[in-house]
Amino acid sequence: xxxxxxxxxxxxxxxxxxxxxxxxxxxxxxxxxxxxxxxxxxxxxxxxxxxxxxxxxxxxxxxxxxxxxxxxxxxxxxxxxxxxxxxxxxxxxxxxxxxxxxxxxxxxxxxxxxxxxxxxxxxxxxxxxxxxxxxxxxxxxxxxxxxxxxxxxxxxxxxxxxxxxxxxxxxxxxxxxxxxxxxxxxxxxxxxxxxxxxxxxxxxxxxxxxxxxxxxxxxxxxxxxxxxxxxxxxxxxxxxxxxxxxxxxxxxxxx
Amino acid sequence: xxxxxxxxxxxxxxxxxxxxxxxxxxxxxxxxxxxxxxxxxxxxxxxxxxxxxxxxxxxxxxxxxxxxxxxxxxxxxxxxxxxxxxxxxxxxxxxxxxxxxxxxxxxxxxxxxxxxxxxxxxxxxxxxxxxxxxxxxxxxxxxxxxxxxxxxxxxxxxxxxxxxxxxxxxxxxxxxxxxxxxxxxxxxxxxxxxxxxxxxxxxxxxxxxxxxxxxxxxxxxxxxxxxxxxxxxxxxxxxxxxxxxxxxxxxxxxxxxxxxxx
Amino acid sequence: xxxxxxxxxxxxxxxxxxxxxxxxxxxxxxxxxxxxxxxxxxxxxxxxxxxxxxxxxxxxxxxxxxxxxxxxxxxxxxxxxxxxxxxxxxxxxxxxxxxxxxxxxxxxxxxxxxxxxxxxxxxxxxxxxxxxxxxxxxxxxxxxxxxxxxxxxxxxxxxxxxxxxxxxxxxxxxxxxxxxxxxxxxxxxxxxxxxxxxxxxxxxxxxxxxxxxxxxxxxxxxxxxxxxxxxxxxxxxxxxxxxxxxxxxxxxxxxxxxxxxxxxxxxxxxxxxxxxxxxxxxxxxxxxxxxxxxxxxxxxxxxxxxxxxxxxxxxxxxxxxxxx
Numbered sequence: 156x157x158x159x160x161x162x163x164x165x166x167x168x169x170x171x172x173x174x175x176x177x178x179x180x181x182x183x184x185x186x187x188x189x190x191x192x193x194x195x196x197x198x199x200x201x202x203x204x205x206x207x208x209x210x211x212x213x214x215x216x217x218x219x220x221x222x223x224x225x226x227x228x229x230x231x232x233x234x235x236x237x238x239x240x241x242x243x244x245x246x247x248x249x250x251x252x253x254x255x256x257x258x259x260x261x262x263x264x265x266x267x268x269x270x271x272x273x274x275x276x277x278x279x280x281x282x283x284x285x286x287x288x289x290x291x292x293x294x295x296x297x298x299x300x301x302x303x304x305x306x307x308x309x310x311x312x313x314x315x316x317x318x319x320x321x322x323x324x325x326x327x328x329x330x331x332x333x334x335x336x337x338x339x340x341x342x343x344x345x346x347x348x349x350x351x352x353x354x355x356x357x358x359x360x361x362x363x364x365x366x367x368x369x370x371x372x373x374x375x376x377x378x379x380x381x382x383x384x385x386x387x388x389x390x391x392x393x394x395x396x397x398x399x400x401x402x403x404x405x406x407x408x409x410x
Numbered sequence: 411x412x413x414x415x416x417x418x419x420x421x422x423x424x425x426x427x428x429x430x431x432x433x434x435x436x437x438x439x440x441x442x443x444x445x446x447x448x449x450x451x452x453x454x455x456x457x458x459x460x461x462x463x464x465x466x467x468x469x470x471x472x473x474x475x476x477x478x479x480x481x482x483x484x485x486x487x488x489x490x491x492x493x494x495x496x497x498x499x500x501x502x503x504x505x506x507x508x509x510x511x512x513x514x515x516x517x518x519x520x521x522x523x524x525x526x527x528x529x530x531x532x533x534x535x536x537x538x539x540x541x542x543x544x545x546x547x548x549x550x551x552x553x554x555x556x557x558x559x560x561x562x563x564x565x566x567x568x569x570x571x572x573x574x575x576x577x578x579x580x581x582x583x584x585x586x587x588x589x590x591x592x593x594x595x596x597x598x599x600x601x602x603x604x605x606x607x608x609x610x611x612x613x614x615x616x617x618x619x620x621x622x623x624x625x626x627x628x629x630x631x632x633x634x635x636x637x638x639x640x641x642x643x644x645x646x647x648x649x650x651x652x653x654x655x656x657x658x659x660x661x662x663x664x665x666x667x668x669x670x671x672x
Numbered sequence: 673x674x675x676x677x678x679x680x681x682x683x684x685x686x687x688x689x690x691x692x693x694x695x696x697x698x699x700x701x702x703x704x705x706x707x708x709x710x711x712x713x714x715x716x717x718x719x720x721x722x723x724x725x726x727x728x729x730x731x732x733x734x735x736x737x738x739x740x741x742x743x744x745x746x747x748x749x750x751x752x753x754x755x756x757x758x759x760x761x762x763x764x765x766x767x768x769x770x771x772x773x774x775x776x777x778x779x780x781x782x783x784x785x786x787x788x789x790x791x792x793x794x795x796x797x798x799x800x801x802x803x804x805x806x807x808x809x810x811x812x813x814x815x816x817x818x819x820x821x822x823x824x825x826x827x828x829x830x831x832x833x834x835x836x837x838x839x840x841x842x843x844x845x846x847x848x849x850x851x852x853x854x855x856x857x858x859x860x861x862x863x864x865x866x867x868x869x870x871x872x873x874x875x876x877x878x879x880x881x882x883x884x885x886x887x888x889x890x891x892x893x894x895x896x897x898x899x900x901x902x903x904x905x906x907x908x909x910x911x912x913x914x915x916x917x918x919x920x921x922x923x924x925x926x927x928x929x930x931x932x933x934x935x936x937x938x939x940x941x942x943x944x945x946x947x948x949x950x951x952x953x954x955x956x957x958x959x960x961x962x963x964x965x966x967x968x969x970x971x972x973x974x975x976x977x978x979x980x981x982x983x984x985x986x987x988x989x990x991x992x993x994x995x996x
Contacts, residue, residue, distance in 0.1 A: 159777040166774040173762040177803070187591045195598025198613030200457050205464075214610075245758035249819075252722055253775035254748040328441050336448060344456025351472075354455025409726050 160259045167250075167263025168270065174237065175271070185233060185271075186278045189226035193218060193279050196344075197286065203345055210346055211375050215288040219279065220299070220370035221343040224363075226275030227303045228334035231310020234268040235330045239318040247408075257405040261398075265311045272307035273300065288374060295373020298383065302370045305390040306363075310334045312397030319404030341367045362389040420513045424521020429528045431495060442487040442529060443536055450480040450540070453603065465607055469634045474546035477537050478630035479602035481558070482622065484533035485566040486593045490586065492526035492566075493573020497583035500667075515668065519574050519660050523567045530566025534559040541633070554632030561629045561645050568649050571656025578663035602626050624648035673736055675700045675827050675858035676721065682729030683716050690716040692882035693730065698860060698875070703853050705873030705890075706862040707968065709980055713882040714862040715755055718831045721860070722752050735826045748776075751825035753816040755832045761805030765796050765815050768804060769822055776823035783822070790818040794848065810841030817848060827858045834868060846872060866968045866980065878972060878980075885975040894966040897974045900940045901925055902947055904933040905959040917954045921946055931959075940965070 175182045193215075201214040211217050241247045250260050276299070284290065291299065314330040321329075340357050341364040342350070350358055358364045369386025372378045432439065450473075458472040469475045496519075499505050508518050538548060538555055548554045577586050597603070599613055600622040609617055617623050628645020631638045676698035683691040691713045698704040708714050719725035721732055723743040732739045735749040759768060766787055773783030791800045794814040799807065804815065813833060820828060830849070834842040849872055853859055863869055869876050870890050878886040878893075886893055899922075906914050911930055918924060918935040921943065925934035937943035941963055951958055972980040 162774050162780070163777075166771050170760065170763065170771060173760070177762045184588070184591065191591050191594050191598070195594060195613075198610050199598055199604045200460070201610035202463060202608045203457060203460060206459050206462060245754060246760055247758075248724055248752075248754055249758040249772070250775065251724055252747055252750070252752045253772075254744050254777060255775050256744070328445075332445065332448065336452070339449075339452045339456070344453065345459060349459045351455040351458040354452070354458075357455075409724055 160256065163255045163259050164263040164266060167260065168267045171237075171264070171267035171271065175274075182274060185226070185229055186275045188229055189222045189275050189279050190282050192225060193222035193282060194286070196222075200344060203349075206345070206349060208346065208348055213287060213289060215283055215286050216374040217371065218343075219283040219288045219374055220367055221338065221341075222279045222283070223276040223299060223303055224306050224338050224367060224370065225335070226279055227272040227306040228310045228338050229331065230272040230275060231268050231307045231312075232314045232327070232330040232334050234264055234271075234311040235314020235316075235318040236324055236327045238264065238315055239322065239324045239326060242318065242322045243324065251408070258402055261312075261315065261402055261405055264315060265308045265398075268311035269304040269307045272303050276300065276303045291373030292378075294378055298373060298378060299370050302366055302386060302390065305394060306338075306366065309390065309393045309397050312394065312401040316397065316401040316404045319401070319408050337361065337363050338367070342371075343367060362393050365389040417514050417517050420517040421520045421524065424508075424517060425524025425528075428492075428495070428522050428525025432491075432525050432529055439529070439532070442484055442491055443533055446480045446483040446487070446533075447536075447540065449483070450476055450537075460604070460608070463608055465605070467605055467634065470549075471546055473544055474541065474634050475605075475630070476603065477541045477546060477633055478558070478626050479597070481534055481537045481562045481629055482565070482600070482602045482626050483593070483597055484537070485530045485562050486569050486597065487590075488526050488529035488533060488566045489569030489571075489573045490590060490593055491529065491573075492522055492570040493575075493577045493586040493589075494583050495525070496522050496574050497577035497581060497586045500577060500581045501583060509668065515664055516661070519571070519578070519664065522574055523570045526570035526573075527563050527567045530563040531559065533566070534562035546633075548633050550632035550636040553637050557632045557637050557642055558629045561625060561642075561649065564649050564653075565625050565629075568653040568656055571653060571660050575656060575659035575663045578660060578667050581667070596620070596622060600626055621648040621651055625652075673700070674698060674733075675702065676704070676732070676734050676860060678717075678721070678730070678732040680730035681717065681720060681727055681732050683713075683720060683725065684728045690882055691720070691727075694879070694882075694884055696877050696884060696887065698858060700858055701853070701856055702874045703849065703859040703861060703872050705869035705876040706860065706879060707864070707866070707869045707876055707972075707980070708862075708879035709864060712879045714864075714879055715831055716882075717879070718754075718829055718860070718862055722750060722829050723747055748823075749826045751820035751823065751828045753813070753820040753828075753830050753833055755835070759804045759807075759812055759816060761803060763804055764801050765791060765804060765807070765811075765818075766800040768815065769819050772819040773822045778823060786822050790821055794818045795844075810837050810844070813837060813841070813845060814848075817845065821852070825857065827860065828852060830859065830861045832862055832864065834863070834865065842868075864980070870968060876968065878968070878975065880972075880976050886971055890968065893968065893971045897966045897970045899936045899938050900963055900965040901934050901936045902944065903962040903964055904935070904947075904951075905961075906931050906933060907957045907959060910956050913954060914951060914956050914958075917950050917956065918947065921950060937963075 197215050197218055203209060204212055204214050238247065313333060317326050317330050340354065341361050342358055347355060347358060365385035366389050369382050372382050454473045454476055460466060461469060461472050467475070505518060509515065538558065541547065548558065550557065573586060576589065580586070599616045600620045601617050602622070606614060606617050606623065624644045625648050628641050631641040674697045676696070678694055678696045681691055681694040682689070694717055706714050706717065716725065720727045721734055721739060723739050723746050726740060734746045737745040737749070739746050763771070769787035769790060770783055773786060778786065791797045794817060796811060796814055796818065799811060804812065807815065817833065834845050837845070846868070849859055849861070861872060873890060875888065876890055876893060877884050904914060908931065911927070911933060914933045915924060918933055922936045922938065925936060927933060935947065937947070944961070944963060948961070969980050
């Protein structure tokens with residue numbers, strides 16, 4: 156990674172902030188959606204904690220990891236939608252015709268998504284603490300933000316690969332729904348043993364499940380190495396696959 | 411009488427256009443039906459054990475309970491979608507063409523609502539079919555299914571009226587689209603997804619008075635137990651109240667647009 | 673070494689062959705005009721030469737580098753201003769050029785200096801800190817051009833740079849292109865405007881349906897389709913006599929009406945005095961006299977059978993009216 160590449164990544168990250176700062180209210184939908192879902196689901200399903208074997212007395216604490224990861228997923232999906240818009244408007248051509256390597260351009264977009272994901276995550280956490288979610292400790296908080304950044308990166312790579320494939324903003328629902336399904340088809344609503352048969356089977360193989368469980372640790376108790384590294388490995392695996400797909404898409408866009 | 415007949419013809423023609431517009435673009439229907447279906451599957455799978463909670467109403471399955479919520483979600487999204495379509499018509503200038511024609515202005519809104527109703531009908535049939543396939547039949551039989559379909563259809567129109575009012579007032583599809591999160595706020599604050607007695611405060615208290623809760627219960631009762639006159643009438647009254655509100659809003663917004671051109 | 677060398681370049685999209693075997697060479701320091709109607713394959717060719725699209729056949733080199741195998745090296749030496757000005761409406765003009773400088777690997781301080789200088793050059797210094805979304809069409813094109821120049825490219829690609837601009841903005845762009853060329857930049861310019869190709873290009877390639885149908889200097893291409901002619905508007909009753917006089921100077925073209933005589937002149941404007949003198953000596957009065965030169969549209973018609981010119985552009989621009 157030389158200085159030129161770093162400067163290019165920084166410039167792309169810098170540009171991405173314009174959408175938030177220069178478009179009035181642009182940050183609101185990305186923050187509102189996971190926050191509304193958190194409050195809504197907490198209000199609706201909060202008494203699930205009364206089920207035998209639920210393992211927690213605070214549904215807010217149980218749910219908050221899902222909502223922060225959901226925010227990361229939305230942010231990553233939005234990166235793909237923005238790229239599709241840039242493709243339609245010709246802006247991507249400007250980047251592609253420069254001598255900057257494709258992986259540098261991709262890294263800039265993904266890093267921007269990871270940083271932006273901190274905004275909805277922070278909003279959800281503040282609301283969650285206000286309604287009584289447990290404080291996860293400093294280590295739990297750091298782990299949460301790290302997982303949020305990595306999940307946003309996975310989501311961004313996924314959405315970018317779709318944007319490069321379809322080259323249209325009409326693919327937005329596919330980007331958003333894909334991430335929503337990935338994050339919710341886990342132990343999002345209840346512990347594994349309380350899920351219905353088919354969802355339990357899906358959650359057991361869904362790589363996002365260990366990520367949810369890893370983030371959840373601090374909010375429900377203490378952080379242990381086993382759950383943490385399962386989540387880390389799962390994220391690294393997903394990131395590798397999605398990064399390869401999106402880089403391939405970047406290289407093939409001229410074909 | 412000829413005036414009424416003429417207006418009905420216009421509503422029919424604009425309604426057909428609205429229906430054609432809606433169903434010719436699958437990418438617009440998909441979010442209205444696929445998204446609630448996805449959520450239905452996930453919530454049923456994730457929170458399905460809730461039927462074991464003390465106080466949970468007697469149902470065959472959590473899916474049977476949730477079908478009404480999914481239909482409610484769909485009809486609200488259909489209403490929002492109708493508002494967006496009208497706003498697009500305004501942005502494109504198509505409504506100017508209609509305003510310049512010798513037709514009653516309100517037929518323009520009603521025609522749009524016909525399309526929304528068609529979407530609501532489609533959503534009702536879709537979810538009832540899902541219920542049948544996945545083992546959640548309508549306990550109320552054919553009459554029960556008809557009540558659920560009727561309430562979903564006219565419920566979509568009543569919500570569509572609100573969407574149309576906002577479209578007429580603002581003339582911008584992006585603003586109507588921005589109301590999408592509000593759909594979920596209102597749904598979460600009703601009994602769409604959980605019985606009122608098992609919800610957490612303050613959502614529980616709000617749900618008790620939310621008119622949408624009455625509509626949901628009106629759709630749910632025929633599915634989980636059978637047609638109940640009280641619940642059905644309460645749902646119809648709620649739809650009527652929402653419709654009256656949305657009609658008032660639409661009429662004012664329409665007058666404003668005609669007076670000021672924007 | 674040619675700045676651009678293309679051999680048998682092809683691009684197919686499924687069954688559609690948008691570019692079918694294009695050969696061309698552009699010398700260093702030349703302005704090459706690539707002229708053709710919409711859908712002829714101009715933009716597709718430019719996108720292949722600027723590495724935005726892979727060819728499906730043939731090869732091309734830009735500044736000595738193969739566009740497929742040495743794509744990054746090509747991108748380092750070219751500047752590109754595409755048909756859709758690829759601008760971000762939320763950025764200011766200054767931010768955009770600085771970003772372009774970063775993409776080109778120019779160190780920060782140098783990039784800022786060049787951005788300031790280029791904004792002055794394209795007369796956007798006053799609007800540099802306003803958002804691009806508020807710029808006029810002409811301003812956007814000038815900004816796009818400035819961004820393409822930030823790394824002082826050897827070869828500049830301009831894809832229909834003045835389409836949709838008013839005449840004043842168009843001339844501003846032309847002046848800038850000429851100035852760049854005077855400084856040694858090779859310019860590859862695609863256009864559907866005859867006058868633009870005629871005014872700017874050292875050499876012109878005319879493309880139609882994915883193939884080059886004619887290539888050469890504007891004058892040589894026009895000379896291929898014939899000599900200029902003089903159009904005489906005469907007083908009532910004198911056409912026959914005038915035809916007899918003019919037939920001795922050059923071949924007559926079919927008359928358009930009873931009061932007009934068209935005579936081909938090999939030497940162009942230099943033959944005007946001969947014609948005027950001969951008619952004067954014969955006592956024939958002339959209402960007006962025009963020298964009409966062949967246009968690139970005439971070249972296009974000769975090669976393809978249909979007109980390239982739109983909205984009266986073409987022949988009218990080439991007529992030099994002279995009142996007797």
